[in-house]
Amino acid sequence: MHIVAVLALDQVIPFDLSAPIDTFGWAKLPEGGAAYADAHLDGRDAYEVRVCAVTPEVRAASGAFTVRAPYGLKALAEADTIIVPGVADPTAPLPPGVAEALRAAAANGTRIASICVGAFVLAATGLLDGLRATTHWRAARDLAERYPGVSVDPNVLYVDNGQFLTSAGAAAALDMCLHMIRGDHGSAVAAHAARMSVMPLEREGGQAQFIVHDLPPAPAGATLEPVLQWLEANCGRDLTVDEIAAHAGMSTRTLNRRFREQTGTTPLRWLHRARVRRAQYLLETTPYPVERIALQAGFGSPTAFRERFRRVVGTSPRAYRKAFQAARV
Incomplete structure (x- = not known):
């Protein structure tokens, strides 16, 4: 035996x-x-x-x-x-x-x-x-x-x-x-x-689907802190680097430099991560179809959403929902 x-x-x-x-x-x-x-x-x-x-x-x-x-x-x-x-x-x-x-x-x-x-x-x-x-x-x-x-x-x-x-x-x-x-x-x-x-x-x-993908933080009191809060709240919008820079009151060059200095990443990468986090929350807590979640999380299309989600989380939105959505009574 x-x-x-x-x-x-x-x-x-x-x-x-x-x-x-x-x-x-x-x-x-x-x-x-x-x-x-x-x-x-x-x-x-x-x-x-x-x-x-x-x-x-x-x-x-x-x-x-x-x-x-x-x-x-x-x-x-x-x-x-x-x-x-x-x-x-x-x-x-x-x-x-x-x-x-x-x-x-x-x-x-x-x-x-x-x-x-x-x-x-x-x-x-x-x-x-x-x-x-x-x-x-x-x-x-x-x-x-x-x-x-x-x-x-x-x-x-x-x-x-x-x-x-x-x-x-x-x-x-x-x-x-x-x-x-x-x-x-x-x-x-x-x-x-x-x-x-x-x-x-x-x-x-x-x-990867079980990893908590924290957003890269800025140091306490950093100049980007208000911008990050605004980005997280507005990640569902179709934002560009120019719009983010305009909201922050700085040039795109300065914005990119500050992001790398204070978060270690770029504005768009930070935004993509925030959108994936928003999508995870919606998949866990709502019955919305993937197409609606893709739009609410700020992705241009369901296809782009699925590709980005799998790249970050390591599984499909459907499989993630099946694994993590609480049973509704």
Whole structure:
């Protein structure tokens, strides 16, 4: 049987630990020639999941409980797949023996996957050097700066390099685990595990749709502050740089220079970002069709809106609405 070892380090993030345990635990192989839909309750386990740790007891990141791990680091050598959940402080030094155990497993061909900021653990071992990887979008810049040999992509839900996989935060762990199950046992087994996890087998879009795209701010008391407030309030209008400059009472050259000095971007790029933010709000809170939202957010056409929205958010307006619009009663 395929053994999955989940490595619980001290201050482990509870969801990162439980997600692979449950997802791989739901994977069942149908007995004989039974139709899969009829075999899911008494099918054979597709995986044996073991929780491993450096010490028998591990504190959860929340501090609300401790985990008692029945297996030590030696069990990693017996695993076919190793899952590395995130920890509260991903920049902390690795406990003695962890890097060596992971490198030894990798040398033997073991598949190793990280969840969320567990990518920092893999990066610290050197196993991700020269590879593309992801992590939670809030930690992506730190991962890239600490480990320049890793090509960090903050916009995807997971990255599969074959032997090494990395996933983004929280629910992206489920996406990655289902992806591995499908590769191991086919779509039917993965689809059943997805249903039992109340998850789609595949989610449209990537991690970018969950990122809060803050507008580049001006320093407190900066001369552009009133202009930015006016721009945000009027982003639905068909504005030009000349009009913005006229409202600000300065030349277009001065306006562009001030924007770069105080926000790090140009007036039009700032305006486009404000329009995307307005569109996100309308998609989340109104039933308006995309064509109306495109006009209200200041885009010249629905096509231009869709292209700009996908470029910034990483998914389509329709998919974004489906994911984030609150159910109306």
